[in-house]
Amino acid sequence: NAGVTQTPKFRVLKTGQSMTLLCAQDMNHEYMYWYRQDPGMGLRLIHYSVGEGTTAKGEVPDGYNVSRLKKQNFLLGLESAAPSQTSVYFCASSFGSSQAFFGQGTRLTVV
């Protein structure tokens, strides 16, 4: 049972480049989330999804887009990367109001 898997684990981008982060879960969870973690700021919600084909904005959505075409996958896209998007990104999933299960994170550096 893999749980929540994030791909890639590390990435360095140049300003203006685009990329997609992939999150996959094998627990049949309805809810999926993307967070970013920055020192002293905890985890801030970027976007989330309450089911296949649905997405919603979180606390810090600007500069990011998401898609949930399949229940098990939640993609986070950066259209034009900026240095301010240097962060550690975590994906999580949950079943209803139960605990969220987290991936191991993606460390992204934008230079």
Next chain:
Amino acid sequence: AQSVTQLGSHVSVSEGALVLLRCNYSSSVPPYLFWYVQYPNQGLQLLLKYTSAATLVKGINGFEAEFKKSETSFHLTKPSAHMSDAAEYFCAVRGGGTASKLTFGTGTRLQVTL
């Protein structure tokens, strides 16, 4: 709207001493509350959760937390700290409903000294 405030970004205790990490929440509906732990370069792992059953919740690794509605608090405690408890701890609140967002505090880094 919901929010979480964690008092103290860094807490240092001696090995064997009491651990107390503070969390206060704000929620317009009865909350679900969680404590997560993060070890260096790892994801978040659930320590314990409150979901409106018993107000005193026991978690893994000897941690427990008490839900106090009158104080809107959910402080995390452990009677005797161990070196392996050194990590960052996050309190989180979920307000319920179908749009079940999970909101985190800013975290408390626990240091355990000999």
